[in-house]
Amino acid sequence: MVILYNQDPMSGGGIFIQNLNISNGEVVTVFSNLPFGEYAAVVIHDENINQMLDFSRGRPLEGYGTSNRNNPAKMPPIFDECKFQYGPEQSSVLIPLYYN
Helix, strand or coil: CEEEECCCCCCCCCCEEECCCCECCECCCCCCCCCCEEEEEEEECCCCCCCCCCEECCEECCCEEECCCCCCCCCCCCHHHHCEEECCCCCCCCCCCECC
16 A cells, blocks of 8 residues: 655545555556646555554564654654655655565
8 A cells, every 4th residue: 555645634534545556576556647746655564454553562563664654663654754846857766675
C-alpha cells in the first residue's frame, strides 16, 4: 500500500492511496496528474490486507518505509521529516521497507 500526503498529520488516507501487488520484490506506482510540490509517502507491506500497519507491543508487524527517512522507526511519521520536492528535477522516489 502506498499513501501520499501533502501535509501533516501523516495518518489516514492522505491525498492518494494505492494498493499494489509486489513483483520481483518491488512495487512501482504512478500518481497521474500530480501537481509539482512538496509531498511525503508511506509504504506498507500490508501482508494481511487490512488496509493498515499492524502493531504488537508498539512495534510494527509488517514492513514499512517513508520517503526521505533512512530509519522510519519514529512513529508516526512527520511530514517535514519525510517530505520531498516533486518536480522536473525529481519525479521519482525510492522507499526501502524495514521489517522489525
